[in-house]
Amino acid sequence: MAELLVPSLLETLYMVLLSTIFSILIGFPLGILLVITEKDNIWEKPLLNKILNGIINVLRSFPFLILMILVFPLSKLLVGKTIGTTATIVPLSIAAAPFVARVMESSLKEVDKGVVELSLSMGATVSQIITKVLIPEAMPSLVLGITLTIINLIGYSAMAGAIGGGGLGDLAIRFGFYRFQTDLMIVSVLIIILLVQGIQYLGDRISIKINKK
């Protein structure tokens, strides 16, 4: 059993880790843009704000499996194939990026308007406000957002298993369900549960630890 579980666990961790990184790289800047281009914010651009909102809503509406199939050509272009653990990182990142953008947006919006106003009164530039005020002030909330993203991606990665992504979800379905190895299915699911619990616990602890408010 272990010889099946260990590689699957590693595949899941690999998929989740890389797609978390990529989805944050895409989603975080989008989240910042969503906030600052809003009306009465520090870089008011109503049209850009509308377009971004539209794109993000459309992307978030796609059922994940359909999105995976739709980005096959992109996966092929980026990693040279459409199935396999590495290839799955592409749709996972794309699916999670708009989610990340929304989570980051709501965290950044929690930052007290007063401190932004204060920064403006001291002659801060837009980029200084983003890097020195918005992000540090929102950090505890951002950490929770990233935690949420990782957990979401664990769920997505299990689904990705269905079209050849590998990982624990794939193991649970293929061996546990189709081949009636119930014990394997249960253990796979248990590991996923433990993973989610552990990450949530860790995320909560870090957020509390760094929060000085």
Added chain:
Amino acid sequence: MIKIENLSKSFKDNKDEFWAVKNVSLDINRGEIFGIIGLSGAGKSTLIRCLNRLEEPTEGSIIIDGVDITNLSKGDLRKERKEIGMIFQHFNLLSQKTVYENIAFPLELEKMDKSKIKERVDKLLEYVELTDKKNAYPSQLSGGQKQRVAIARALANNPKILLSDEGTSALDPKTTKSILALLSKIRQELGVTIVLITHQMEVVKDICDRVAIMENGKVIEENTVENLFKQPKTKTAQAFIDTLSSNFEEEIINPEDFKGKLIRLSFLGNNAKQPIVSKIIRNFNIDVNILSGNINKLQSNSVGHLILELLGDCEEVQKAIEFLNNENVHVEVI
């Protein structure tokens, strides 16, 4: 130094246009503490925010040291803003940064080098008497301490003007005094011109040289504080002065300065018709000294207060107090 000419600011809400500030002209001199007082909604907050263009004026001009602020480009405005410090009602400290980092913040924006920042911040910490709180976070500070940090931060760039947007409104009376004393000291020692808005007459009385009274977006009276108290021109000004009377007695009357026993009598409405003071002088072997008296109008009734000093034999004084108690007058020994 600051010349505000015909300044107006309107807010558009769908099709309705609302003039928060209408045709305001003021001259503020170098080194003075200028107060703008008004009730909430009078437009004072909008006015002070126009001075560093946190609000964009709709019409009119603001000239600071010969430079028209209203025409500055974004880059020039940023430079000018560094010359104008600002403090706020709710302090606006960065919650995730220490006291030290908060004060260093404007200097970091300037990309000043670390050792110079340290030198400057340490000096500022000393100036506002918070050196021991250097590594504390805002959540660990009292309101007064938070405002001191905010003041130190506002002073970091050596501004020529300090704007205070209800800087003492969230503080208790005692802390308010200490913050006002600090602002006074800043004006005196650093020559900073201070423009403050407030709804508390006490603030105006305590530290302002001149004051403008705002109502419905307009300045309805501009006066030196002295003349305002001597001869207010408008009803609003009088009303603001009246808010002070009940606060006066606490300040001037300190029981330790008097030999006799101090008591505060409170009368409600009709109770005041009895000649109680002369009665206690006649009936008991004591002397009475009237220290202060006032009447406060409440929603349904009026409450009168009288502060007396009773001089004489301890026993006689005690009897007099008992007598007063029996006369249905509330007696409080101070």
